[in-house]
Amino acid sequence: MPQFNVIGTSPPRLDGREKVLGQAPFIADVPIPGCWVGGVVASPVPHGRIRAIVRDPAFDWSRVVFVDAASLPCRNFVHMVRDDFPILAEEKVTFVTQAVALVAGPDRATVDEALRHVTVDIEPLPAVFSVDEALKGEVVVWGEDNVIDEYRIDRGDVKKAFAEADLVVEGDYATGLHEQLYLENQGMAAIPRDDGSLEIVGSMQCPYYVQGALEQALGLAPERLRVKPCVTGGGFGGKEDYPSVLALWTAVLALKSGRPVRILYERGQDLQSTPKRHPSTTRIRTAVRRDGTITGLEIELRFNGGAFTTLSRVVQQRGMLHCQGAYRIANVAIHSLTVATNMVPSGAYRGFGAPQGLFAIERHMDRIARELALDPLDVRLKNIVDEGDTFPCGQKLKGVFARQVLERAAELSGYRKKRALYAQGSEGPLRRGIGLSVAFHGGGFTGSGEATMGTVVRIDYDGAFSLHVSSTDMGQGALTVLPMIAAEALGLRPDEIAAPRPDTAVCPNSGPTVASRTTMYVGRVVTEACKALIDELRTFLAYQEGISPRAIAFTKGALHCRSRSWTVAQAARARCDAQGPFSVEGRLPQEAAACFNLDRFEGEAYRSYAWIAQAVEVAVNVDTYEVKPLEATIVAEIGRAIHPVLVEGQIAGGFLQALGWSHIEDLTVTPEGRFSADQLNAYLIPTTLDTPQWHIDVMEEPCDVGAYGAKGLGELPMNGAAPAALSAVENATGVFGTEIPLTGEKLFRLIEAQGGTER
Amino acid sequence: MEKTIRFHLNEKPLEVSCPVHWTLLELIRDRLGLTGTKGGCREGECGTCTVIVDGRNVNSCMMLAVDVAGRSVTTVEGLERNGELHPLQKAFIAKGAIQCGFCTPGMLMSAKALLDANPRPSRSEIRKALSGNLCRCTGYEKIFEAIESVGAGEIFDVDDGVWQAIEQVQKPRD
Ligand code: FES
Numbered sequence: 001m002p003q004f005n006v007i008g009t010s011p012p013r014l015d016g017r018e019k020v021l022g023q024a025p026f027i028a029d030v031p032i033p034g035c036w037v038g039g040v041v042a043s044p045v046p047h048g049r050i051r052a053i054v055r056d057p058a059f060d061w062s063r064v065v066f067v068d069a070a071s072l073p074c075r076n077f078v079h080m081v082r083d084d085f086p087i088l089a090e091e092k093v094t095f096v097t098q099a100v101a102l103v104a105g106p107d108r109a110t111v112d113e114a115l116r117h118v119t120v121d122i123e124p125l126p127a128v129f130s131v132d133e134a135l136k137g138e139v140v141v142w143g144e145d146n147v148i149d150e151y152r153i154d155r156g157d158v159k160k161a162f163a164e165a166d167l168v169v170e171g172d173y174a175t176g177l178h179e180q181l182y183l184e185n186q187g188m189a190a191i192p193r194d195d196g197s198l199e200i201v202g203s204m205q206c207p208y209y210v211q212g213a214l215e216q217a218l219g220l221a222p223e224r225l226r227v228k229p230c231v232t233g234g235g236f237g238g239k240e241d242y243p244s245v246l247a248l249w250t251a252v253l254a255l256k257s258g259r260p261v262r263i264l265y266e267r268g269q270d271l272q273s274t275p276k277r278h279p280s281t282t283r284i285r286t287a288v289r290r291d292g293t294i295t296g297l298e299i300e301l302r303f304n305g306g307a308f309t310t311l312s313r314v315v316q317q318r319g320m321l322h323c324q325g326a327y328r329i330a331n332v333a334i335h336s337l338t339v340a341t342n343m344v345p346s347g348a349y350r351g352f353g354a355p356q357g358l359f360a361i362e363r364h365m366d367r368i369a370r371e372l373a374l375d376p377l378d379v380r381l382k383n384i385v386d387e388g389d390t391f392p393c394g395q396k397l398k399g400v401f402a403r404q405v406l407e408r409a410a411e412l413s414g415y416r417k418k419r420a421l422y423a424q425g426s427e428g429p430l431r432r433g434i435g436l437s438v439a440f441h442g443g444g445f446t447g448s449g450e451a452t453m454g455t456v457v458r459i460d461y462d463g464a465f466s467l468h469v470s471s472t473d474m475g476q477g478a479l480t481v482l483p484m485i486a487a488e489a490l491g492l493r494p495d496e497i498a499a500p501r502p503d504t505a506v507c508p509n510s511g512p513t514v515a516s517r518t519t520m521y522v523g524r525v526v527t528e529a530c531k532a533l534i535d536e537l538r539t540f541l542a543y544q545e546g547i548s549p550r551a552i553a554f555t556k557g558a559l560h561c562r563s564r565s566w567t568v569a570q571a572a573r574a575r576c577d578a579q580g581p582f583s584v585e586g587r588l589p590q591e592a593a594a595c596f597n598l599d600r601f602e603g604e605a606y607r608s609y610a611w612i613a614q615a616v617e618v619a620v621n622v623d624t625y626e627v628k629p630l631e632a633t634i635v636a637e638i639g640r641a642i643h644p645v646l647v648e649g650q651i652a653g654g655f656l657q658a659l660g661w662s663h664i665e666d667l668t669v670t671p672e673g674r675f676s677a678d679q680l681n682a683y684l685i686p687t688t689l690d691t692p693q694w695h696i697d698v699m700e701e702p703c704d705v706g707a708y709g710a711k712g713l714g715e716l717p718m719n720g721a722a723p724a725a726l727s728a729v730e731n732a733t734g735v736f737g738t739e740i741p742l743t744g745e746k747l748f749r750l751i752e753a754q755g756g757t758e759r
Numbered sequence: 760m761e762k763t764i765r766f767h768l769n770e771k772p773l774e775v776s777c778p779v780h781w782t783l784l785e786l787i788r789d790r791l792g793l794t795g796t797k798g799g800c801r802e803g804e805c806g807t808c809t810v811i812v813d814g815r816n817v818n819s820c821m822m823l824a825v826d827v828a829g830r831s832v833t834t835v836e837g838l839e840r841n842g843e844l845h846p847l848q849k850a851f852i853a854k855g856a857i858q859c860g861f862c863t864p865g866m867l868m869s870a871k872a873l874l875d876a877n878p879r880p881s882r883s884e885i886r887k888a889l890s891g892n893l894c895r896c897t898g899y900e901k902i903f904e905a906i907e908s909v910g911a912g913e914i915f916d917v918d919d920g921v922w923q924a925i926e927q928v929q930k931p932r933d
């Protein structure tokens with residue numbers, strides 16, 4: 001076990017003080033002199049042809065600026081995976097809330113008044129909201145057939161496996177919309193500068209995505225587009241793509257008015273118009289031996305993408321590469337589709353497709369157990385993936401700890417004893433149940449994404465060290481953890497390295513803050529920059545001392561030659577005094593990135609996987625159909641816990657979001673195409689009264705890619721809590737839920753259909 | 760229509776006028792420029808706008824500004840004393856009770872109102888007292904721990920880079 005000075009300690013987060021003082025600048029808090037307010041003319045219908053945008057002459061339009069597609073001063077698209085998402089609708093609208101025009105004025109009241117004086121005359125068209133309807137092809141929302149993307153993986157001989165099976169187990173599973181519900185609503189401002197450049201400030205995960213979208217649509221050079229995230233009040237994926245849309249809206253209004261313009265979403269607007277987790281349906285067929293061994297697996301995984309591509313393609317890829325579960329299955333056929341509907345485009349949410357696929361396969365494991373009268377844990381252990389096994393994309397696995405986390409979670413939670421005990425039922429309205437799941441998450445971008453990203457970080461020294469990345473701290477602690485990594489590598493204290501919030505005029509592109517990649521990959525690149533810094537100092541000292549650089553060693557946090565030694569701080573100071581401030585960069589070595597063939601869906605999908613098992617214990621009230629979480633035992637193998645307290649925070653926070661999704665976070669599309677919630681009281685998330693007792697156990701088996709062995713963590717705890725909770729409900733009541741959220745109403749119906757819970 | 764009111768804000772007397780339909784949140788943020796208090800929903804559901812009025816935590820988005828006339832209001836800006844963080848602020852940092860920080864000011868105010876009334880609350884009393892304050896990031900556990908640590912008299916020094924209690928002060932029990 002290597003000895004660390006900084007890694008594995010939990011220093012106070014660097015932004016803690018400003019946050020407890022209420023001084024952390026969120027976008028709504030930042031004073032912007034002379035700032036106008038922006039507003040959106042949103043489509044009231046889910047599908048229709050725009051006949052006219054009518055501005056009532058009763059309003060004095062000289063008080064505001066107004067922009068529609070025809071008067072846009074730029075190309076009309078928001079650059080994402082495809083460039084199909086228009087800044088403003090042109091001829092057609094394809095979802096409710098789609099922006100048709102923009103208004104900016106000196107204050108909220110004026111803008112609201114202007115918005116009341118705009119009518120969009122739309123000829124309504126029939127709309128579709130579900131994948132099944134959309135696939136009929138009667139209503140075309142996108143492309144020719146509404147199919148946004150389609151992929152297949154075929155491995156082994158599935159036909160033969162089914163022909164020889166003792167038993168074929170089939171099931172259908174569904175997951176619902178899931179709102180990120182960052183507590184800070186989306187917000188963005190664009191500030192025009194005298195030299196014709198634009199400054200964008202706001203709440204976001206990915207400053208360079210925003211800059212790229214502006215660059216492509218406005219045709220301005222990147223140097224003239226300065227993007228500076230404010231403190232970001234939670235993201236969870238929800239501030240990955242949408243900030244690019246808001247940035248373009250405010251930019252267009254700022255260019256048109258010549259003034260700064262800010263758009264701050266209210267909660268209802270945020271709920272109604274921003275991307276959610278893709279609803280999914282999954283059909284699974286398995287060929288099974290009587291002892292529970294799965295010999296063949298067929299999966300059809302479908303995502304409801306909403307009206308445009310946004311990030312769907314990549315969500316779907318990740319879903320596909322996780323949907324077989326943490327199992328060793330030789331013969332596999334996976335087919336996945338993302339289908340367009342007249343719903344607000346779906347987007348990124350922690351887990352990014354993986355939680356949907358894992359929900360289905362984990363429930364299916366429980367179903368196999370049920371049909372064979374085996375324990376779900378035994379069926380899992382029978383098929384669990386081990387070191388050297390192969391995933392369906394042909395990846396031979398290293399660093400596999402699925403069995404270890406699962407066995408440990410079962411042991412720590414007392415799963416076997418409790419599962420047997422609770423299955424016997426009990427008197428009174430409260431029924432206890434326990435369920436478990438095993439899951440994993442690939443760290444970093446899917447496939448070759450990290451190889452092509454070109455992640456760069458920079459360390460500056462001008463009397464003090466500063467570390468520059470484009471990774472944002474949206475609460476996960478990136479700007480505490482990354483300097484810790486540098487401090488460890490340089491033998492410094494973490495507080496000797498400043499890590500300012502990103503600013504594209506200053507920071508290099510270390511990539512978007514997504515995909516559980518920041519600690520693992522950006523952290524790795526930080527260590528590379530530290531190596532470059534040491535080399536730089538070594539060269540300087542050698543020159544000064546008149547010796548060969550090879551005569552200077554870096555050990556135990558200091559540089560030594562035969563006669564002298566320098567701490568990194570001393571050496572940097574000497575270099576700066578002699579030659580002025582200096583900088584070094586770090587880049588990702590090619591061998592640290594995965595190599596994957598996306599056309600054939602073959603190769604190394606991710607360089608490393610983190611593993612998690614979760615045992616959830618609940619009490620179901622069979623009078624009120626309320627499900628109360630009692631205990632959660634979570635065992636996670638994450639490579640290296642750089643900052644154990646932040647690790648626990650990620651695990652508990654992610655788990656609770658997943659638990660909310662499993663039973664209370666209920667969002668649907670109304671027949672008019674709107675989301676069912678306009679306010680928080682119609683979309684409930686877990687409160688302080690809804691948390692279990694936690695038992696969090698972290699295992700560290702360093703991988704050879706991430707910083708000090710760290711694997712991706714952020715999304716991992718989102719994977720697997722939902723199926724474990726439904727398995728617990730099954731244990732408590734006997735009913736087998738296949739669809740989340742398993743709301744009280746749905747649970748009531750299942751229990752009724754079963755004829756009650758008396759056993 | 761504007762109305763002039765007098766009240767105490769963070770222990771200082773204040774006279775201010777504002778439109779009669781304004782909420783306390785609007786007065787605090789938009790007129791007084793104290794942006795530590797947040798507006799996550801402006802409909803009484805999230806608790807990010809929590810302030811203390813005469814010792815009780817309230818959602819400032821649900822209270823009319825003119826209704827604080829003659830009363831005493833504390834916002835998150837009023838927690839720090841002469842550059843010294845309030846024990847709750849220190850404990851929130853030390854225990855990892857903060858992630859994005861958007862819920863933090865409101866959480867701190869609800870926690871303060873609780874501890875002022877009940878210096879050693881039980882876990883279930885903490886849960887109840889904070890049930891109007893949502894946090895999407897932390898899973899709440901570290902927030903509970905932070906409040907419990909203050910209840911137990913632990914004092915943290917968060918400036919020395921060390922994440923531990925430096926002093927265990929036994930609070931007098933009354
Ligand atoms: S802003 Fe007042 S409760 Fe949400």
Ligand code: FES
Nearest residue numbers: 859862894895896
């Ligand atoms: S820390 Fe982000 S909402 Fe609580």
